[in-house]
Amino acid sequence: MALLQSPAVRVALSVALATGLYGVSFGALSVAAGLDLLQTMALSLLLFSGGSQFAFIGVVAGGGSGISAMSAAALLGIRNGVYGMQVNVLLRPPRRLRLAAAHVTIDESVATATGQTDPDEQRRGFWAAGLGVFVLWNLFTVVGALAGNAMGDPAGWGLDGAAVAAFLGLLWPRIRAREPAAIAVVCAVVTLIAVPLVPPGIPILIAAVVAAALGLSGLGPATEGLEPDVEPYPAGQEDGGDARSRTAPPAPRKPDAVPGPLPRAEDA
């Protein structure tokens, strides 16, 4: 019961529920894209990174090849490598737990952990959010896939519209500042210009190259684009008298900024 009194764990559980629930949409869209139940489950169990999973099925749904789908998923997962490094420094997990910690290193677990200041709370928040999302995400993926299979023709149900909404929903929290919005517009335009010229799937990879070049050229603050899909500490509730603010006041943060990974400034 002590665990449930931890503010980090409470935040983690609500994040896990919100994130896990939209596993339903992933499952349904995945079977609509042509993957079977086992393939859909494999992505949620093993790939386990919402954005990359949606990217994979999004490319397949558009008629892209397996290698394009895999490449889009891999590129979208690069931020998880950055998160892994941050978690490793922040939590110092013991060697035997490293692989497990790596697997549940996703937007939500990292954001939950870095939103706390006390090291124990950071650890509890990371594991509770990571494992919570893992369990619920996989559970609801199966629910969604079974529902999707039962529904049949995707276009008839507007499932292609659901995919559009899902991608916009994933993009939305990351483009609240001007530079990331500009990156998004440029990449969308480049993609559409490329669609008639190259095989399906490739336009997305061209956009990735453009995005990487824009990132290298130094547009925008360093943490843009690294926001979680479900914000564990919504700005509106900053002084809402929740459990968190009583015990572990988080560092003040802008609503659109992911907590800095590490005391980066002090490091320098």
Place this chain on the structure above:
Amino acid sequence: MTLWGWILLACAISIATKFLGFLVPARLLDNPRMLRVAGSLTIGLLAALTAVNTFASGQALVVDARVAALLAAAVALWLKAPFLVVVAVGAVAAGIARLLGAA
């Protein structure tokens, strides 16, 4: 390679990417340039996927019921609807647009 092959390879790369972060020295990745590339890649890919799923039909660009889904989803997001509601709104909007005769 079959679709299964690409799925398992994508899974292996995902696990390796996450684990790599735990193995390399922090200094290697924790610099503003690396963070920026990771962030802009995420934004650029999601924007590209949104565009393709809205307007592409194979190698053709088309305006069909999916545009209604895009606009409806944007309104839902602007109203701060939760993700699952946004997805449902997109599906309903595309469905209604088709009922009204959109392709």
